[in-house]
Amino acid sequence: xxxxxxxxxxKYFTAFDSGEGVFLGVxxxxxxxxxxxxxxxxxxxxxxxxxxxxxxxxxxxxxxxxSLLVNTSDLAAMGAKPYCFTLSLTLPSAQEDFLSMFSxxxxxxxxxxxxxxxxxxxxxxxxxxxxxAYGLVDKGKALLRSMAKAGDSLYVxxxxxxxxxxxxxxxxKVNVDESMKDTLIxxxxxxxxxxxxxCAIVPYATSAIDISxxxxxxxxxxxxxxxxxxxxxVDKLPKALEFEQLNLSEDYQNxxxxxxxxxxxxxxxCSKDNELxxxxxxxxxxxxxxxxxxxxxxxxxxxxxxxxxxxxxRSFEHF
Amino acid sequence: xxxxxxxxxxKYFTAFDSGEGVFLGVxxxxxxxxxxxxxxxxxxxxxxxxxxxxxxxxxxxxxxxxSLLVNTSDLAAMGAKPYCFTLSLTLPSAQEDFLSMFSxxxxxxxxxxxxxxxxxxxxxxxxxxxxxAYGLVDKGKALLRSMAKAGDSLYVxxxxxxxxxxxxxxxxKVNVDESMKDTLIxxxxxxxxxxxxxCAIVPYATSAIDISxxxxxxxxxxxxxxxxxxxxxVDKLPKALEFEQLNLSEDYQNxxxxxxxxxxxxxxxCSKDNELxxxxxxxxxxxxxxxxxxxxxxxxxxxxxxxxxxxxxRSFEHF
Numbered sequence: 225x226x227x228x229x230x231x232x233x234x235k236y237f238t239a240f241d242s243g244e245g246v247f248l249g250v251x252x253x254x255x256x257x258x259x260x261x262x263x264x265x266x267x268x269x270x271x272x273x274x275x276x277x278x279x280x281x282x283x284x285x286x287x288x289x290x291s292l293l294v295n296t297s298d299l300a301a302m303g304a305k306p307y308c309f310t311l312s313l314t315l316p317s318a319q320e321d322f323l324s325m326f327s328x329x330x331x332x333x334x335x336x337x338x339x340x341x342x343x344x345x346x347x348x349x350x351x352x353x354x355x356x357a358y359g360l361v362d363k364g365k366a367l368l369r370s371m372a373k374a375g376d377s378l379y380v381x382x383x384x385x386x387x388x389x390x391x392x393x394x395x396x397k398v399n400v401d402e403s404m405k406d407t408l409i410x411x412x413x414x415x416x417x418x419x420x421x422x423c424a425i426v427p428y429a430t431s432a433i434d435i436s437x438x439x440x441x442x443x444x445x446x447x448x449x450x451x452x453x454x455x456x457x458v459d460k461l462p463k464a465l466e467f468e469q470l471n472l473s474e475d476y477q478n479x480x481x482x483x484x485x486x487x488x489x490x491x492x493x494c495s496k497d498n499e500l501x502x503x504x505x506x507x508x509x510x511x512x513x514x515x516x517x518x519x520x521x522x523x524x525x526x527x528x529x530x531x532x533x534x535x536x537x538r539s540f541e542h543f
Numbered sequence: 544x545x546x547x548x549x550x551x552x553x554k555y556f557t558a559f560d561s562g563e564g565v566f567l568g569v570x571x572x573x574x575x576x577x578x579x580x581x582x583x584x585x586x587x588x589x590x591x592x593x594x595x596x597x598x599x600x601x602x603x604x605x606x607x608x609x610s611l612l613v614n615t616s617d618l619a620a621m622g623a624k625p626y627c628f629t630l631s632l633t634l635p636s637a638q639e640d641f642l643s644m645f646s647x648x649x650x651x652x653x654x655x656x657x658x659x660x661x662x663x664x665x666x667x668x669x670x671x672x673x674x675x676a677y678g679l680v681d682k683g684k685a686l687l688r689s690m691a692k693a694g695d696s697l698y699v700x701x702x703x704x705x706x707x708x709x710x711x712x713x714x715x716k717v718n719v720d721e722s723m724k725d726t727l728i729x730x731x732x733x734x735x736x737x738x739x740x741x742c743a744i745v746p747y748a749t750s751a752i753d754i755s756x757x758x759x760x761x762x763x764x765x766x767x768x769x770x771x772x773x774x775x776x777v778d779k780l781p782k783a784l785e786f787e788q789l790n791l792s793e794d795y796q797n798x799x800x801x802x803x804x805x806x807x808x809x810x811x812x813c814s815k816d817n818e819l820x821x822x823x824x825x826x827x828x829x830x831x832x833x834x835x836x837x838x839x840x841x842x843x844x845x846x847x848x849x850x851x852x853x854x855x856x857r858s859f860e861h862f
Contacts, residue, residue, distance in 0.1 A: 247583055251768075252688050253620035253752060254585035254678070259578035264566055266573035267661065269629045269675060273668040301572035310588045312631075312673045342586065349592040354631045354673040356588060359573065369571050433572060449570075 227318045229346050236327040237311065243340040246308060255342035257308060257358070264366060266304035266359040270294045274351040278413065279394050284322045286413035287353065288329030293415050294436065295357035296337055297488040300422035301434040303367040304359030306337045311344035312354040318346075337419060367422075367432035367492065372450035376430055376493040378517035379502065381421065384439060385477065386464030387412035388484015400470060408466060418490045421511040425492065428501045432492035438485040443517075444524065446493070453523040458482070458533060462514040478528070493519055546637045548665050555646040556630065562659040565627060574661035576627060576677070583685060585623035585678040589613045593670040597732065598713050603641045605732035606672065607648030612734050613755065614676035615656055616807040619741035620753040622686040623678030625656045630663035631673040637665075656738060686741070686751035686811065691769035695749055695812040697836035698821065700740065703758060704796065705783030706731035707803015719789060727785060737809045740830040744811065747820045751811035757804040762836075763843065765812070772842040777801070777852060781833040797847070812838055 227235065233250065241249030248256040259265050272291045274280055296306050311330070315322070334341060339357070390412035392398045393405045400408070422432065431450060433442045439461075447454055461481040472480075494502050499515075506513045526533045546554065552569065560568030567575040578584050591610045593599055615625050630649070634641070653660060658676070709731035711717045712724045719727070741751065750769060752761045758780075766773055780800040791799075813821050818834075825832045845852045 247682075248685070248687070253617040254587040254623060254685075256583040256585055256621070256680070256685055258682075259584060261580035264575040265578055265584065266575055267629060267675075267677075268573040269631050269662065269673075270664050271631045271633060271666045271673070273633065273666055276666060276668055298572040302575070304573060310586060310675060312588050312590045314590060314592065314671060343588065345589050347590045347592055347595060349595055349671065350669050352633060352668065352671055354588075354590070356586075356629060356675045358586075361575070363566075363577075366567070366573075366575055368567070 227320065232318050232323060233346060236323045237341055237344065240331055240334060241340050241342055243308070243338065246340055246342055249340060249342045255310070257342065260360065262363060263360040264363050266299055266302045266361055266366065267356065268295055268298035269354060269356040270298065271352060271354040282409070282413070284325035285329035286410065288326040289333050290413040290415065291353040291355055292330055292333045292357070293417060293488060295355045296333070296417055296419055297434040297436070299357055299359035300418045300490055301367065301432050302359065302361060303365065303422050303426035303429070303432065304361040305423050306339045306419055307358045307360050308340050308342045309334070309355055309357040311341055313344065314347045314349040314352040316348070316351060333417065337417060365426055367426060367429055369431055369433055369446050369449035372431040372446050372452050372493040372519050373495070374452055374519050374521040376495055376519040377499055377515050378454060378456070378491070378493050378519060379513045380435070380439070380462065380489055380491050380516050381418050381511050381513050382416065382487070382489045383462045383464045384435070384487050384489065385480035385484050386466060387486030388480040389464060389466065391484070391486065404466065412486060415488045418511060421505060421509040422490055424505045424509060425502055428498035429492045429494045432490060435487040435489050435491055436485060438483040439491065440482045441485070442491055446491070447524060453520045453525070454517050455520055455525045455527060456517040458526050458528040460514060460516050462512070546639065551637050551642060552665060555642045556660055556663065559650055559653060560659050560661055562627070562657065565659055565661055568659060568661045574629070576661065579679065581682060582679040583682050585618055585621045585680055585685065586675065587614055587617035588673060588675040589617065590671060590673040601728070601732070603644035604648035605729065607645040608652050609732040609734065610672040610674055611649055611652045611676070612736060612807060614674045615652070615736055615738055616753040616755070618676055618678035619737045619809055620686065620751050621678065621680060622684065622741050622745035622748070622751065623680040624742050625658045625738055626677045626679050627659050627661045628653070628674055628676040630660055632663065633666045633668040633671040635667070635670060652736065656736060684745055686745060686748055688750055688752055688765050688768035691750040691765050691771050691812040691838050692814070693771055693838050693840040695814055695838040696818055696834050697773060697775070697810070697812050697838060698832045699754070699758070699781065699808055699810050699835050700737050700830050700832050701735065701806070701808045702781045702783045703754070703806050703808065704799035704803050705785060706805030707799040708783060708785065710803070710805065723785065731805060734807045737830060740824065740828040741809055743824045743828060744821055747817035748811045748813045751809060754806040754808050754810055755804060757802040758810065759801045760804070761810055765810070766843060772839045772844070773836050774839055774844045774846060775836040777845050777847040779833060779835050781831070
């Protein structure tokens with residue numbers, strides 16, 4: 225039996241709608257929140273759509289989890305501490321098995337980050353999830369794309385290319401066994417949040433972005449906003465662990481790391497003076513980081529084992 | 544020629560992304576805003592979908608306008624002054640004629656309310672628009688659904704039933720000429736915002752909601768949250784002007800006013816002592832209001848010319 229709109233909201237989406245700073249959660253025309261006077265509120269919003277951001281038939285738990293992750297990843301990229309979020313859910317029908325799994329995945333991450341779901345809406349239509357996420361950051365301290373300086377080191381957290389490979393496997397462009405395919409798809413959805421580490425590096429980093437559209441595309445945003453260039457060491461890129469187990473060409477591995485996208489790792493710059501502090505935080509927060517380049521005053525140069533290589537791909541764009 | 548994702552955002556959606564309180568608008572991972580320390584931030588979000596909230600082929604100007612209006616209407620229902628908004632736009636393709644008209648409609652209302660578009664995202668898929676709107680209200684002063692008291696008067700702004708009639712005409716359930724049909728559909732989308740009036744009545748009203756799902760459905764939210772009843776005078780309902788020109792039965796007119804929905808008028812309660820102040824504000828802000836009921840301690844009773852009538856419809860729900 226199908227639930228009514230208000231029944232489904234009550235059953236699946238009101239269990240965690242209060243917390244510090246939430247004056248009023250789900251159930252009125254608006255939610256009401258408090259913002260400490262020394263903080264900026266960081267706001268981001270992102271949409272996940274079936275067959276664009278995830279394959280039809282994907283475990284709803286993974287869809288719920290990743291729909292929130294892509295938003296909290298934007299908060300990390302500003303150095304903002306996650307505060308709360310809203311959910312706009314469009315569904316073909318109010319199927320309880322979907323809603324139960326979806327909400328479990330969603331709240332698994334919400335509880336990990338301690339952010340209540342303070343409001344939202346449900347609509348009937350093709351499956352689409354839009355979340356807006358809210359974070360707090362000390363005024364004047366947010367990590368902008370525009371503050372990278374020549375001489376800064378460029379770092380990335382975690383590994384790259386796994387989610388890109390998962391997509392190619394999903395489309396049958398790469399042949400792997402079902403177990404490897406499942407592993408890759410699961411890992412591409414159940415991404416580890418970088419929020420605690422991101423907040424910790426705020427005093428030491430100069431700029432940051434999260435990698436959603438591919439390393440090159442997102443790096444270019446930093447370079448354009450900061451009016452700088454970068455020497456990128458392609459042979460230093462931290463590759464997904466699964467690359468070793470599969471017989472992938474070096475070119476294809478590099479392509480996945482440079483253009484694959486969906487990594488939701490943090491790409492950030494810091495001055496050489498702060499590299500030791502950053503390294504200590506990487507150890508303290510158990511977040512692996514890799515130095516993959518140096519900011520320059522010129523242009524984007526890709527070095528692979530010391531030789532310049534040229535770009536012939538473009539990053540993901542929707543249109 | 545189709546625009547890229549970043550080109551279309553730049554061309555159509557960045558012209559009005561700054562204003563008081565906006566530290567950082569469109570273009571980074573998040574927007575950053577300031578919230579005055581004596582204010583709550585009111586947050587609401589709503590989705591508009593083709594063939595659910597508007598007919599396929601509707602003028603994109605109207606879609607842009609109404610997509611924002613349904614959200615700012617929720618701010619009005621809290622007595623919160625509109626502050627800024629974000630847009631998540633899902634489109635089948637980046638058609639410039641659509642984007643141009645859509646953004647004109649959107650910004651017409653945004654400029655009227657003086658609220659910048661501070662961020663968002665675009666995605667490829669079936670046409671769907673999710674907006675989150677933000678407002679400011681003095682701490683402890685928001686108009687909640689839960690504060691209506693027995694003896695309070697129940698008021699509604701504007702007229703009711705027009706948007707419900709527009710939907711029935713669109714589906715061919717009512718036969719009207721094309722000119723009347725266009726008038727009804729245009730008026731059902733180009734709804735007058737009630738925000739200034741809503742903020743003005745904050746000191747005098749006890750509770751409020753905006754009518755999106757139909758008068759009865761939304762009134763019930765106030766009654767349930769406030770644990771009260773209401774005597775509603777059905778013969779006092781302010782009917783859409785077009786009703787007079789069409790030969791509609793009284794029953795059908797009442798049904799449209801009670802259950803039609805999509806009115807986005809303000810339904811609010813106030814103590815008898817404050818009725819004069821409210822009337823003065825109605826005059827000052829040029830917002831017509833009608834007293835349509837009295838809150839009681841019992842249940843919802845519908846009186847039509849002094850006789851009790853019974854409910855046999857339900858309000859709009861998506862599932």
